[in-house]
Amino acid sequence: MSGLVIREFHAGYPKRQIISDLNVGPLPRGKITVLLGPNGCGKSTLMRSLAGLNKAQGQLVLDGEDLMALPFAKRAEKVVYLPQSLPAGVHLHVLESIIVAQRASGGHANASHEQEVMSLLEQLGISHLAMSYLDQLSGGQKQLVGLAQSLIRRPELLLLDEPLSALDLNYQFHVMDLVARETRKRNMITVVVVHDINIALRHGEHVLMLKNGKLVASGEPAAVITAESLAEVYGVKGRIERCSRGTPQVVIDGLTTSLEM
Numbered sequence: 395m396s397g398l399v400i401r402e403f404h405a406g407y408p409k410r411q412i413i414s415d416l417n418v419g420p421l422p423r424g425k426i427t428v429l430l431g432p433n434g435c436g437k438s439t440l441m442r443s444l445a446g447l448n449k450a451q452g453q454l455v456l457d458g459e460d461l462m463a464l465p466f467a468k469r470a471e472k473v474v475y476l477p478q479s480l481p482a483g484v485h486l487h488v489l490e491s492i493i494v495a496q497r498a499s500g501g502h503a504n505a506s507h508e509q510e511v512m513s514l515l516e517q518l519g520i521s522h523l524a525m526s527y528l529d530q531l532s533g534g535q536k537q538l539v540g541l542a543q544s545l546i547r548r549p550e551l552l553l554l555d556e557p558l559s560a561l562d563l564n565y566q567f568h569v570m571d572l573v574a575r576e577t578r579k580r581n582m583i584t585v586v587v588v589h590d591i592n593i594a595l596r597h598g599e600h601v602l603m604l605k606n607g608k609l610v611a612s613g614e615p616a617a618v619i620t621a622e623s624l625a626e627v628y629g630v631k632g633r634i635e636r637c638s639r640g641t642p643q644v645v646i647d648g649l650t651t652s653l654e655m
């Protein structure tokens with residue numbers, strides 16, 4: 395079966411289980427899956443566990459192969475996780491950092507690879523930053539470089555943890571369009587964590603909703619993002635309305651519960 399199937403998946407930390415008995419899939423190839431859920435519900439823990447960076451038990455079957463059985467280096471060739479922020483204190487310039495990421499996945503520096511890196515930087519609108527040092531970039535610029543480092547590794551499963559959090563409105567759309575295009579072109583499975591429900595409605599082709607480490611719903615955006623699920627998962631009174639061009643949007647009228655983290 396094509397895609398990623400997650401079965402009886404449990405994940406967390408030495409003294410604390412966060413994700414319990416997750417069963418989902420197949421997450422489709424060539425499409426963006428958006429992972430939604432309130433603060434602290436376990437989105438990053440799940441993403442890191444899918445990448446093999448956190449302890450987990452269960453099955454993670456990619457096109458029939460159980461990733462949990464692979465040595466970490468083999469799994470890292472197929473699965474790339476982009477964290478919420480790049481590690482600080484890396485004294486490389488942008489171009490070097492992307493070439494290092496490319497080599498880490500078995501690529502070798504040659505003219506066509508360099509061209510690929512430059513073309514990616516151009517598509518992300520950051521080619522002018524190629525010779526800038528990472529620690530001298532803004533938060534949003536670092537996020538774009540992180541995305542370039544992830545895409546250059548040509549993963550089969552791309553896990554992007556809040557890749558839009560530091561980007562302005564224009565870049566949020568630009569980046570989601572680019573990620574959607576690359577996801578289709580490479581036929582990869584892309585999972586993106588976002589907090590903006592309207593981004594999920596507009597760009598998500600499949601949506602997973604988590605609450606307290608458990609899956610609440612999985613499926614097409616319109617089926618998952620409903621007034622009922624917004625009330626249950628986020629404690630808000632919301633409506634889904636279509637704008638004049640037909641795009642669904644969430645309108646929030648108020649809260650149904652008080653804050654609890």
Ligand SMILES: Nc1ncnc2c1ncn2[C@@H]1O[C@H](COP(=O)(O)OP(=O)(O)OP(=O)(O)O)[C@@H](O)[C@H]1O
Pocket residue numbers: 407410412431432433434435436437438439440
């Ligand atoms: N290293 C850790 N050790 C123990 N517990 C942790 C660790 N990291 C995170 N947690 C806990 O795991 C739970 C889930 O955290 P996680 O970062 O996965 O949530 P999240 O859904 O990504 O949240 P946010 O939207 O705020 O980024 C939280 O209760 C958090 O306190």
